[in-house]
Amino acid sequence: MNSGRRQTGSRIPDFYNMNLDERQAHLVEALGRPLDGLLGPEGLEPALADSMIENVVGVYGLPLGIATNFVVNGREILIPMAIEEPSVVAGASFMAKLIRESGGFTAKVDPSHMIGQIQVLDLQDLQEAETTLHEAKTQILEAADEAGPMMLAVGGGARSIAVKTFAQSPAGPMLVFYLIYDTVDAMGANSVNTVLEGIAPLIEILTGGRTHLRILSNLADRRLARSTCHVSPASLAFGEFEGKDVRDGVVEAWAFAAVDPYRAATHNKGIMNGVDAVVIATGNDWRAVEAGAHAYAAREGTYGPLSRWWVDESGSLQGELEMPLALGTIGGATGVHPGARDALALMGVETAQELSEIVVSVGLAQNLAALRALATEGIQHGHMGLHARQVAIAAGARGDEIEAVASAMIEEKNILVDRAEELLRQRSDG
Ligand code: MEV
Numbered sequence: 001m002n003s004g005r006r007q008t009g010s011r012i013p014d015f016y017n018m019n020l021d022e023r024q025a026h027l028v029e030a031l032g033r034p035l036d037g038l039l040g041p042e043g044l045e046p047a048l049a050d051s052m053i054e055n056v057v058g059v060y061g062l063p064l065g066i067a068t069n070f071v072v073n074g075r076e077i078l079i080p081m082a083i084e085e086p087s088v089v090a091g092a093s094f095m096a097k098l099i100r101e102s103g104g105f106t107a108k109v110d111p112s113h114m115i116g117q118i119q120v121l122d123l124q125d126l127q128e129a130e131t132t133l134h135e136a137k138t139q140i141l142e143a144a145d146e147a148g149p150m151m152l153a154v155g156g157g158a159r160s161i162a163v164k165t166f167a168q169s170p171a172g173p174m175l176v177f178y179l180i181y182d183t184v185d186a187m188g189a190n191s192v193n194t195v196l197e198g199i200a201p202l203i204e205i206l207t208g209g210r211t212h213l214r215i216l217s218n219l220a221d222r223r224l225a226r227s228t229c230h231v232s233p234a235s236l237a238f239g240e241f242e243g244k245d246v247r248d249g250v251v252e253a254w255a256f257a258a259v260d261p262y263r264a265a266t267h268n269k270g271i272m273n274g275v276d277a278v279v280i281a282t283g284n285d286w287r288a289v290e291a292g293a294h295a296y297a298a299r300e301g302t303y304g305p306l307s308r309w310w311v312d313e314s315g316s317l318q319g320e321l322e323m324p325l326a327l328g329t330i331g332g333a334t335g336v337h338p339g340a341r342d343a344l345a346l347m348g349v350e351t352a353q354e355l356s357e358i359v360v361s362v363g364l365a366q367n368l369a370a371l372r373a374l375a376t377e378g379i380q381h382g383h384m385g386l387h388a389r390q391v392a393i394a395a396g397a398r399g400d401e402i403e404a405v406a407s408a409m410i411e412e413k414n415i416l417v418d419r420a421e422e423l424l425r426q427r428s429d430g
Contacts, residue, residue: 002410010076011100012068016090019393027078031346036065037338038080038346044337052336064281064339065089066346069096071104072361073226079362080343081277086386088273091369092362098235102316103362105227107357112183113159113222115327116192118200120175120209126165129175129207133163136206140199144179146162147198151191156184158195180222185352187285187328192216218291219301220324225360230316231368241376247317249375250309250368256307258381267305267367268297271321274366278359283333283340284351285326292324307367321364325356342416388415395420 012030015023024039037043043059050056065081066087076128081089099105124128133140137160144158151157162178179199181192196214204211233243236250257267272293272295279286297306329352334340349355373379388406395417397405405423 008031010068010078015066015068017399019398023066029080033345035342035346037342043339046180046356047281052333067092067096067102067362069093070358070361070365071096071100072107072358074104077347077358079278079358080281080346081274081362082281083273083277085273086390087383088277088366090386091373091382092274092365094174095368095372098231099229099365101235102230102232105229105361107225107227109225109325109353109356110155110223112156112185112188112352112399114181114183114188114192114218114220114374115222116179116181116196117215117217118177118196118203118211119213120177120203120207121171123173123175123207123209124415126167126175128171129209130165132206133177133203134163137161142182143199143202143251144195148191149193151183154184156182161203162298175207175209185329186239186331187326188287189216189285189288190331194200218288218326219295220292221296222324223324223326224322225325225356226320226322227319227357227361227364228320229317229364230312232316236317236372239377246372246376248312250317251311253371254305254307254309260302264297264303264305266309268293269308269369271363274362276357278362279327281339281343282327282355283337284328285332288402307364310372319364319368320366321360323363325361327352327355327359329355384410384415385408391415391417392420395424397424
């Protein structure tokens, strides 16, 4: 259960330069409630983990950062991200800061329609079986709803069917039955699989064939999420880089991914840095999201970028990300993991659709962060800078000391806590 809507600004000046305790205190105060599931050491206790999977021996931690500055569909949102890679949270926060200047992200999500598949073999006549299934559509949808009364009770349930036939396959002629099923605020794998197993006997009776696999498809392309944003060239300018050049550099970087699958894979990896971090923090199945994203990226027969960047009539940089997102705010680990529940509460998210709107926007922000860096100073610059700042903070640097110690370590190419401590001692000695 989350605590309902909260109106906290997502802009927290100097959050980056606070220490861990200060950041935690700020967050708890801003939210007006404790966040022990996210912030406390007792987040996921081993005893609870033991009830989630088999052979449990402990729990495994990941850094949890908060991306600031996000405005999605007019709402300010602080976004929890669980990820081990430096620069990701800072990159998302920084791009969100630029994008909020032009109104933030506009996101839209399809209804939660998942696809379930039943493989049918040993058929005498594929065409006849296909026709029979279409004729029996109402009967099948009713049977599916009988097999899933809980989803029906919350407004979900069977929506439609489709059939594909393969005259030839390594297993002989094959028919695939598709059930389109609305899982509302659940990711839906369990519900869909239960229903598929429930209706498989009916599919056998109707077709005279043998049903084999009955399983959800992770290519959730009826559950797409889209986010768009625009940034003015003025907001993109920094250092010696002019805004127009940064804008055009981002579009050229996108063009590389549009023509070359080797680049597209890395381009999409950058998007998934943001997407996965929020998906993990909210207890969702990131393997399912990954599988869907990459299958969708290859939907035209060649692997391509999930996002698109172009220059609009006003000269602004426009970006759009469209991808399948099968996420839940109920069921699975989302309902069990105390950190996941707090993560949803922190974002004030109540529905799976709202969560998807946020996740797809973080993916777009992350993509822009990577392309902007790649198109200008290169990716290593930011990585080293961030790493050095983190090391300086870990060594106890505060305020102005952080930048000074980090810069000295970068110059010396010696970024270690011991060295940072030494530099801090030297500063305080004199
Ligand atoms: C690194 O984790 C992600 C990037 O490689 C993404 C990209 O190249 O677009 C920086």
